[in-house]
Amino acid sequence: MGGFTRILHSGKPDDLMDEMPTFVVDPLPRGMDKGYVVLNRPWAFVQWLEKATIEEDYVLMAEPDHIFVHPLPNLAHGSYPSAFHFTYIRPSAHEKLIRRFYPEEKGTLTNIDPIGNSPVIILKSQLEKIAPTWMNVSLMMKNDPETDKSFGWILEMYGYAVASALHGVQHILHREFMIQVSSM
DSSP states (O other): OOOOOEEETTSSOOTTTTTSOEEEOOOOSTTTTTTOGGGHHHHHHHHHHHHSOOOOSEEEEOOTTOOOOSOOOOOOBTTBOEEEOOTTOOGGGGHHHHTTTSOGGGOOGGGSOSOOSSSEEEEHHHHHHHHHHHHHHHHHHHHSHHHHHHHGGGHHHHHHHHHHHHTTOOOEEEGGGSOOSOOO
């Protein structure tokens, strides 16, 4: 495990820069997020992967509200990243919507893991391929009124899950990766 790097998508430094290594990236162009600031996350990863020097082979994507209470081993195995199994990410329950972004010729909906992008441990090389697709799929979902309404605040999670499947990446699901206090 290397160090932690905070990816800040405000486009400018903040008061926490001295507290933790931080890589500043630009937010999406004004209005593109349609008030859903989380859409900046995939765009931030695209920029970070393109511009930063990342020596590690694996990347842990975590959110600021994730608290690690034990040392975290690398739960990924080679080209199989690891992710938390979110019980409320159910692609088959939204087949009509998902098929707009994951066509039938790509395979069954079971190829789409019930995950979000965090927490995930993934090869940097895989994330470099997935991140632009994750960004584009998330933006397309946000611009589709029916999908936007149906997925709400977890739209970007579905975007990551679909993008991973589009690249043929299957995750090892770990329910013990984190504690989830409630489900939808």
